[in-house]
Amino acid sequence: MGKIRARKTVRQYDVIVIGSGIGGLTSAALLAKAGKSLLVLEAHDRPGGYAHGFKRKKYHFDSGVHLISGCGPGGYNGGQVIYKTLQAIGVLDDIEFININPFSDAHYPGLKLSLPQNINDFITLLSKQFPKEAEGIKSLTELCLQLAEEIALAEEMMTEADYNAVQQLMPALYKYRKSTLAEVATKFITDPKLLAVFSTHWPYLGLPPSQVSFVYWSTMLMGYMVDGSYYCKGGFQQLANTLVKGLEDYKGEIRYRSKVDKIIIEDGRVVGVMVKGQQFNTNTVISNADFKQTVYNMVGEQYFPPRYLQRAKKMQHSLSIFVVYIATNIDIKAMGIAHESFCYQDYDHDKNYSRTQGGDISWISLTVPSLVDPELAPSGEHVMMLTTLLPYQATEQWKQQKPIIMQTMLDIAEKLIPGLKNHLLYIEGGSPDTMQRYTQNHQGSAYGWDVTPAQVGPARIQNQTPIQGLYFAGHWASPGGGVYGVSVSGVQATQKVLAVEKQSQLWAILK
Numbered sequence: 001m002g003k004i005r006a007r008k009t010v011r012q013y014d015v016i017v018i019g020s021g022i023g024g025l026t027s028a029a030l031l032a033k034a035g036k037s038l039l040v041l042e043a044h045d046r047p048g049g050y051a052h053g054f055k056r057k058k059y060h061f062d063s064g065v066h067l068i069s070g071c072g073p074g075g076y077n078g079g080q081v082i083y084k085t086l087q088a089i090g091v092l093d094d095i096e097f098i099n100i101n102p103f104s105d106a107h108y109p110g111l112k113l114s115l116p117q118n119i120n121d122f123i124t125l126l127s128k129q130f131p132k133e134a135e136g137i138k139s140l141t142e143l144c145l146q147l148a149e150e151i152a153l154a155e156e157m158m159t160e161a162d163y164n165a166v167q168q169l170m171p172a173l174y175k176y177r178k179s180t181l182a183e184v185a186t187k188f189i190t191d192p193k194l195l196a197v198f199s200t201h202w203p204y205l206g207l208p209p210s211q212v213s214f215v216y217w218s219t220m221l222m223g224y225m226v227d228g229s230y231y232c233k234g235g236f237q238q239l240a241n242t243l244v245k246g247l248e249d250y251k252g253e254i255r256y257r258s259k260v261d262k263i264i265i266e267d268g269r270v271v272g273v274m275v276k277g278q279q280f281n282t283n284t285v286i287s288n289a290d291f292k293q294t295v296y297n298m299v300g301e302q303y304f305p306p307r308y309l310q311r312a313k314k315m316q317h318s319l320s321i322f323v324v325y326i327a328t329n330i331d332i333k334a335m336g337i338a339h340e341s342f343c344y345q346d347y348d349h350d351k352n353y354s355r356t357q358g359g360d361i362s363w364i365s366l367t368v369p370s371l372v373d374p375e376l377a378p379s380g381e382h383v384m385m386l387t388t389l390l391p392y393q394a395t396e397q398w399k400q401q402k403p404i405i406m407q408t409m410l411d412i413a414e415k416l417i418p419g420l421k422n423h424l425l426y427i428e429g430g431s432p433d434t435m436q437r438y439t440q441n442h443q444g445s446a447y448g449w450d451v452t453p454a455q456v457g458p459a460r461i462q463n464q465t466p467i468q469g470l471y472f473a474g475h476w477a478s479p480g481g482g483v484y485g486v487s488v489s490g491v492q493a494t495q496k497v498l499a500v501e502k503q504s505q506l507w508a509i510l511k
């Protein structure tokens with residue numbers, strides 16, 4: 001017989017959040033501000049999930065995140081959710097965001113473009129490069145903006161708008177809700193090279209233009225281009241730390257090295273959670289953890305309606321990521337390298353994605369955060385990340401494969417920065433296995449469920465589950481992945497817990 005651990009009840013909380021990724025922390029801090037007694041339980045020794053940072057020697061690295069949007073005061077109607085959250089919990093002065101413009105460089109065979117943040121500058125730049133397509137570029141980019149604004153309106157209105165009103169008030173959203181980026185873009189532009197450039201940031205959502213939801217794409221692109229592109233001074237760990245500060249300012253608690261083993265259900269409703277034999281009581285749990293882990297390991301599938309599970313079983317999760325963390329003393333500034341450079345050897349992103357799926361590394365993004373935040377490395381030195389998507393199944397022997405993958409990625413980086421290999425002061429690799437180990441995301445998935453048209457909007461796992469008192473916040477739930485997406489998810493979960501229908505009402509309550 002197995003050893004039975006005694007249950008020791010610690011205390012009752014209004015809300016317990018499992019996981020301190022940005023989605024979980026957003027909900028936790030907002031609910032603490034709303035007056036709820038709050039406990040966050042985090043498996044790792046620090047907050048942030050994929051936004052956490054780590055130090056090696058004299059160098060500060062981000063584990064994953066390079067660039068985010070939504071943290072400035074201005075932008076498109078309905079955006080700025082990170083800014084509004086930090087404002088609501090009173091910590092805007094505790095954090096500094098560095099605006100990045102141009103927000104990235106795109107490198108293709110025979111072509112290099114620095115993509116500007118401003119929508120008109122973006123249209124002008126692409127029109128200059130592809131003059132015959134100028135009209136299409138303008139219409140397509142403006143459609144993306146219209147969609148981003150309609151999405152924000154939809155989040156405000158959905159509960160009260162009827163079907164006809166949706167068609168009338170959100171015509172683009174209604175028309176394109178089932179479309180991919182490629183399906184829509186090719187109605188406006190014809191040159192495959194232009195389609196490639198327009199889709200340069202597809203790795204940010206983990207899917208090529210032929211598969212990614214046009215609606216989700218539009219919110220991502222307009223986020224960076226209109227809401228603004230930002231790096232967080234001190235690294236993205238500071239964003240997590242600042243949300244924790246807001247949480248604690250409102251008497252919320254966070255416990256590290258506290259992996260939740262079980263969510264306790266009695267009479268079909270949540271009554272608490274278990275951590276290493278200790279019971280914490282609550283009627284409301286928000287899981288920021290992996291979907292499968294939550295449903296199958298922490299709750300137990302027997303508590304969910306079969307239809308919910310059948311739907312979830314059909315859903316596809318995103319690829320994982322391989323990152324090479326580098327410190328170097330090569331003079332990157334003098335070489336005119338951008339904060340982030342996407343380096344492709346082929347204009348065909350379907351081909352690029354398909355090679356990625358097969359475990360073949362043909363492209364990278366190269367990020368140098370110390371260019372905008374020199375304090376991340378000693379003077380004259382830089383920290384750099386080489387990133388590519390990869391499936392968890394690419395190998396069964398990540399430890400043995402790591403050096404080979406790192407070498408391949410360095411070879412691609414060397415084309416952009418000749419001599420880099422001779423100027424390495426520190427190098428370390430993070431594989432899909434590493435991603436899974438540090439965040440418990442299934443197979444190291446970088447963005448939760450893929451954001452295909454069939455897995456976004458009402459078709460995504462919603463923030464409220466069929467179990468009374470159980471909610472999701474984070475990239476496995478609505479609306480989707482990326483730091484901005486999970487921040488919105490945290491806000492939506494908060495609204496569900498507080499039964500506040502409109503986002504504008506939530507901000508008014510939390511003033």
Ligand SMILES: Cc1cc2nc3c(=O)[nH]c(=O)nc-3n(C[C@H](O)[C@H](O)[C@H](O)COP(=O)(O)OP(=O)(O)OC[C@H]3O[C@@H](n4cnc5c(N)ncnc54)[C@H](O)[C@@H]3O)c2cc1C
Pocket residue numbers: 018019020021022023024041042043044047048049050051063064065066067068069258259260261288289290293321323387435438439440441445446447448473474475476481482483484486
């Ligand atoms: C390498 C990489 C680079 C990326 N770059 C960007 C970028 O530049 N911009 C961008 O917007 N997005 C980026 N993303 C995506 C983005 O980081 C994620 O979509 C987002 O941060 C996920 O947040 P989340 O709230 O869902 O929680 P996660 O970050 O997934 O964190 C979940 C947390 O829950 C904890 N947890 C899990 N299970 C338990 C348990 N049982 N008990 C207690 N705690 C538990 C984990 O330890 C973890 O801290 C990147 C992702 C990766 C992997």
